[in-house]
Each structure stands twice: as structure tokens, then as C-alpha cells.
Amino acid sequence: MLVDILPVGPLQANCYLVTCAETRAALLIDPGWNSPAISEAIAARRADVRLIVNTHAHWDHIGGNAHFVQETGAPLALHHGDLPLLRRKGGAEAWGVPLPPSPEPDRLLNPGDVLEIGRLRFEVLFTPGHSPGHISLYEAAHRALFCGDVLFQRGIGRTDLPGGDAAALFRSIRDVLFALPDDVTVYPGHGPATTIGEERVGNPWVSI
Numbered sequence: 001m002l003v004d005i006l007p008v009g010p011l012q013a014n015c016y017l018v019t020c021a022e023t024r025a026a027l028l029i030d031p032g033w034n035s036p037a038i039s040e041a042i043a044a045r046r047a048d049v050r051l052i053v054n055t056h057a058h059w060d061h062i063g064g065n066a067h068f069v070q071e072t073g074a075p076l077a078l079h080h081g082d083l084p085l086l087r088r089k090g091g092a093e094a095w096g097v098p099l100p101p102s103p104e105p106d107r108l109l110n111p112g113d114v115l116e117i118g119r120l121r122f123e124v125l126f127t128p129g130h131s132p133g134h135i136s137l138y139e140a141a142h143r144a145l146f147c148g149d150v151l152f153q154r155g156i157g158r159t160d161l162p163g164g165d166a167a168a169l170f171r172s173i174r175d176v177l178f179a180l181p182d183d184v185t186v187y188p189g190h191g192p193a194t195t196i197g198e199e200r201v202g203n204p205w206v207s208i
């Protein structure tokens, strides 16, 4: 499993290109901006992007949807709970950010769905709170979690945006993410990677 971490756009949201080392099939997570860095990473990996997933539909995670759906020809997927947000351009107008509208998703994701990308298997975990339809993707064989804006290194997602729910966010972290093993690498939507074990003991918001 090859992971490219690509901070893009005004808020430097992490876009992830996750490529199966054996087959070059790839998953593109949160193309938040029409950034050449994403195209360059796809070319450098010789990646065959099979699916584009939005962990959630805030504008800084969906801003490149239109461009990369067209460039890769891959279908777009997210949870239906964030579909209204996707159709409102992820709240971009409230931030004064001009954004092209996202295409409609080709697929709606449900908790427990498994996305097979080459030999990689990503399980869809339902982790609402930062947004109503926020999902995380867990690749168990490679101990990797892509959790968008739920959990950060020593931080958690904000819940003051429309549709945010602090109690739901804490449940998502404690009951869903902290159910994973300590050695799972956490690839968040902003900032550096961490691990479940490090955040379980060191995250001031949710440590136990």
C-alpha cells in the first residue's frame, strides 16, 4: 500500500492517493482542490484511480471533485448524510470561496461497506459529528485509517459548523475509532499522521 499525502487548497486539507503496490489500482480520498500536485502524484505512481471518496462534504474536501472525476473517469462516493452539504458546495459561499459544483455521487456509502481497490480492502466506518454523514475508511491489513476531520494529532474536528454535533463526534472517536488497535496509523484530514495508540493516551480532548 502506497500512501501519498497531498495538502491542497486554502485550508491545506490532506488529499490522499492510496495505491495498491501490486496492481496500481488506487483510491483518491478528499480531492479538496483542483491541485496539480494530485495529478502529478497519480502520474508518478502510475496509479489507476478506481474510486474517489469524500470522507465528508465540506468545501475544503470536495473542491477538486469536478476536476478529478473528469480527469480520472472514476466514480464518486460519499455517505448520503452529507449529500445536502455536497449540493451546497460544502458551505463554500459562507467562506467566500469560489468553487465549481461537485458532480452528483455515483455511489452512496453505508457503514460496513468494503471498498476493494486492487488488493486493498477499505471498510466504511460511520463517524458523524463533524458533519452528519462523515465516514472514515479502515484498511485493516495495512493498519491504516483515513478519518477526515474526526480525529487529528492532538486534536478533534470542530462541531460548530452547520450539522455539527459534539456528542456524536465524541461517540465516533471513543466507540468507533478507539475500538481499533493502537498500532493503526491515523491519516487525518489536516496536519500530520499519528496513531490510535498515541491519541488514546495523548489527545487532550479524548484521552482516557
Ligand SMILES: [Zn+2]
Pocket (backbone or CB within 6 Å): 056, 058, 061, 130, 149
Ligand atoms: Zn470538515
